[in-house]
Amino acid sequence: MIVVTHSEAETEALGQRLAQCLHAGTVVALFGDLGAGKTAFTRGLARGLQVEEPVSSPTFTIVNEYPGHPALFHFDLYRLKNAEELYDIGWEDYLNRDGICVTEWSENAREALPEDAVRVSITRVDDQTRQIEVEGML
Numbered sequence: 001m002i003v004v005t006h007s008e009a010e011t012e013a014l015g016q017r018l019a020q021c022l023h024a025g026t027v028v029a030l031f032g033d034l035g036a037g038k039t040a041f042t043r044g045l046a047r048g049l050q051v052e053e054p055v056s057s058p059t060f061t062i063v064n065e066y067p068g069h070p071a072l073f074h075f076d077l078y079r080l081k082n083a084e085e086l087y088d089i090g091w092e093d094y095l096n097r098d099g100i101c102v103t104e105w106s107e108n109a110r111e112a113l114p115e116d117a118v119r120v121s122i123t124r125v126d127d128q129t130r131q132i133e134v135e136g137m138l
C-alpha cells in the first residue's frame with residue numbers, strides 16, 4: 001500500500017488508522033531519513049493504541065515504554081551501531097511482551113527485524129508531502 005500525505009496531521013492520522021489493524025506482538029519497522037515523519041507516524045500509532053502520554057523520540061534512551069491497548073514500545077535506533085546492541089538492551093524480551101514495538105531508524109538493525117514485521121518506509125517528496133509505503137500488513 002502506498003499513501004501520500006500532505007501534512008504532519010495526515011501522517012499521524014495514517015498511523016492512527018494502521019494501529020487498528022495491529023495485534024499485540026507486532027513490530028512496526030519505520031524507515032526514512034531525518035525529518036521524514038517517523039516520529040509523527042508513531043504519535044498517530046500511539047493515539048490509535050489509546051496511549052495518553054505525549055510521545056517524543058527516545059533518542060537518548062533507545063526505548064520508551066507507553067501503557068496503551070496494547071502497550072507501545074517506541075525504539076529509536078539512530079545511535080545503534082549494529083543489531084547486537086539491540087539484543088543487549090533486551091529486544092527479545094520486548095518482542096515477547098505482547099505490545100507493539102515500533103522502531104525508528106530500522107536501517108540500523110535489519111537483521112533483528114522479524115520476518116512478519118510491518119515495514120513502513122517514509123520518503124520526503126517536498127516540504128509538506130510524504131510518500132508512505134506500508135508492507136506486510138495482514
Ligand SMILES: Nc1ncnc2c1ncn2[C@@H]1O[C@H](COP(=O)(O)OP(=O)(O)O)[C@@H](O)[C@H]1O
Pocket residue numbers: 005006007008009010011032033034035036037038039040041104127128129130
Ligand atoms: N506530510 C508530512 N508528514 C509528516 N511530517 C511532515 C509532513 N509534512 C511536513 N512534515 C514535517 O516534517 C517533520 C517530521 O518530523 P519527525 O516526525 O520528527 O521526523 P523523523 O522522526 O522521521 O525524524 C516535522 O517537522 C513535520 O512538521
Ligand SMILES: [Mg+2]
Pocket residue numbers: 038039057104
Ligand atoms: Mg524521530
